[in-house]
Amino acid sequence: MEYYYDLLSQPSRALFIILKLSKIPFEAKEIALATGVHLTEEYKRTANRFGKVPCIVDNGFQLSESIAILRYLAHQKKIAADLYPSDCKIRARVDEYLEWQHENVRMGCAMYFRKKVIEPMFLKSQPDENEIQKWFYLMEKSLDIVENQWLLNTKFIAGDKVTAADIFAACEIEQTTMAGYDPCKNRPKLKIWLKAVRENADFPYNEAHKQVYQWAARMGGTLEL
Amino acid sequence: MEYYYDLLSQPSRALFIILKLSKIPFEAKEIALATGVHLTEEYKRTANRFGKVPCIVDNGFQLSESIAILRYLAHQKKIAADLYPSDCKIRARVDEYLEWQHENVRMGCAMYFRKKVIEPMFLKSQPDENEIQKWFYLMEKSLDIVENQWLLNTKFIAGDKVTAADIFAACEIEQTTMAGYDPCKNRPKLKIWLKAVRENADFPYNEAHKQVYQWAARMGGTLEL
Numbered sequence: 001m002e003y004y005y006d007l008l009s010q011p012s013r014a015l016f017i018i019l020k021l022s023k024i025p026f027e028a029k030e031i032a033l034a035t036g037v038h039l040t041e042e043y044k045r046t047a048n049r050f051g052k053v054p055c056i057v058d059n060g061f062q063l064s065e066s067i068a069i070l071r072y073l074a075h076q077k078k079i080a081a082d083l084y085p086s087d088c089k090i091r092a093r094v095d096e097y098l099e100w101q102h103e104n105v106r107m108g109c110a111m112y113f114r115k116k117v118i119e120p121m122f123l124k125s126q127p128d129e130n131e132i133q134k135w136f137y138l139m140e141k142s143l144d145i146v147e148n149q150w151l152l153n154t155k156f157i158a159g160d161k162v163t164a165a166d167i168f169a170a171c172e173i174e175q176t177t178m179a180g181y182d183p184c185k186n187r188p189k190l191k192i193w194l195k196a197v198r199e200n201a202d203f204p205y206n207e208a209h210k211q212v213y214q215w216a217a218r219m220g221g222t223l224e225l
Numbered sequence: 226m227e228y229y230y231d232l233l234s235q236p237s238r239a240l241f242i243i244l245k246l247s248k249i250p251f252e253a254k255e256i257a258l259a260t261g262v263h264l265t266e267e268y269k270r271t272a273n274r275f276g277k278v279p280c281i282v283d284n285g286f287q288l289s290e291s292i293a294i295l296r297y298l299a300h301q302k303k304i305a306a307d308l309y310p311s312d313c314k315i316r317a318r319v320d321e322y323l324e325w326q327h328e329n330v331r332m333g334c335a336m337y338f339r340k341k342v343i344e345p346m347f348l349k350s351q352p353d354e355n356e357i358q359k360w361f362y363l364m365e366k367s368l369d370i371v372e373n374q375w376l377l378n379t380k381f382i383a384g385d386k387v388t389a390a391d392i393f394a395a396c397e398i399e400q401t402t403m404a405g406y407d408p409c410k411n412r413p414k415l416k417i418w419l420k421a422v423r424e425n426a427d428f429p430y431n432e433a434h435k436q437v438y439q440w441a442a443r444m445g446g447t448l449e450l
Binding site for chain 2: 092
């Protein structure tokens with residue numbers, strides 16, 4: 001199986017960590033999004049017709065969308081059982097988070113980072129303060145829902161163990177530190193949770209976040225957990 | 226199992242059709258979003274903590290997010306086999322579409338409808354032409370990807386049979402007709418596909434879309450398929 005990813009992409013990191021924790025072997029195809037190689041016709045033909053990361057090519061079968069890839073591998077019983085539990089209700093809670101995340105944590109954190117950092121850096125444009133504020137609001141609201149709903153009664157999102165939901169969530173939330181933002185400020189549960197996710201996912205998590213931590217340090221966003 | 230839904234909500238319709246086609250019995254809890262009942266504390270406590278539709282309460286187990294509900298029921302082998310096939314690759318293609326849809330077909334079509342029709346109607350505000358244009362662009366781009374990618378080589382999204390992916394997609398796309406828009410114009414494959422989805426999903430599809438068709442007729446958006 002070939003795995004195409006850029007560790008500066010949140011879902012690329014999440015899937016990278018999950019593949020490593022599940023001990024699924026893969027041929028690493030690191031793609032630097034900044035070079036635009038993912039937009040070439042060759043990439044679209046041989047890897048992902050939508051021109052995005054992450055994606056896999058499994059014996060010729062091309063599949064994109066990180067959560068679809070998670071499920072494809074789980075279907076084949078390759079994902080570590082704890083990360084995507086077979087218990088019907090726990091798995092449903094993991095799925096519920098992963099579906100909820102798209103228009104909430106993912107969109108808020110990713111768009112805030114993009115408008116605040118990426119577009120001014122790469123497009124050399126003035127930051128659009130209206131756009132930044134709009135996504136800042138969604139980011140804050142989504143993180144508050146993680147604090148007050150998803151972590152209301154449980155140590156992790158779907159219970160007392162780390163699952164894929166926590167890893168996907170943490171990778172989105174870590175992204176904000178590259179904009180110098182502190183997602184844990186005034187969110188004590190989220191802070192304890194993020195530390196626990198980092199510890200549980202251990203080496204692969206650190207490997208995946210190496211560039212993020214360096215970038216965050218330059219932006220004054222290093223988290224003290 | 227209690228099913229909370231509003232047939233003017235796209236994922237509510239999709240799940241309604243899938244439940245009916247799969248012959249899954251449910252206690253119908255119709256929620257009129259226009260009344261705001263889904264935002265009450267009682268609804269959040271007894272049905273869905275996020276205050277949205279659709280959701281289920283299955284013997285006390287509360288679950289939201291339409292796609293998570295689909296998977297929860299499929300996990301228990303309750304969903305009709307054709308709609309969410311057990312073949313690993315076909316299911317992966319269904320999942321890939323359902324994940325892709327969030328920020329594409331769903332967001333484009335839903336936000337266009339909201340900015341064009343709902344907000345001027347309910348907030349009595351002037352239509353915001355910039356916002357309408359922005360979502361119109363995403364809607365058109367997403368529908369073009371359905372035409373040129375998802376339906377490139379296959380009759381339906383994941384092969385030669387209707388699956389949950391087609392039903393979710395069709396329910397999002399039908400919504401645009403309530404804004405007087407014709408999603409099939411200049412998209413011949415999409416037109417043939419939408420007609421085939423309607424025919425395959427038959428009675429439940431018509432039942433679910435009764436209000437949509439009436440509304441579309443008032444807006445001049447009735448589709449001639």
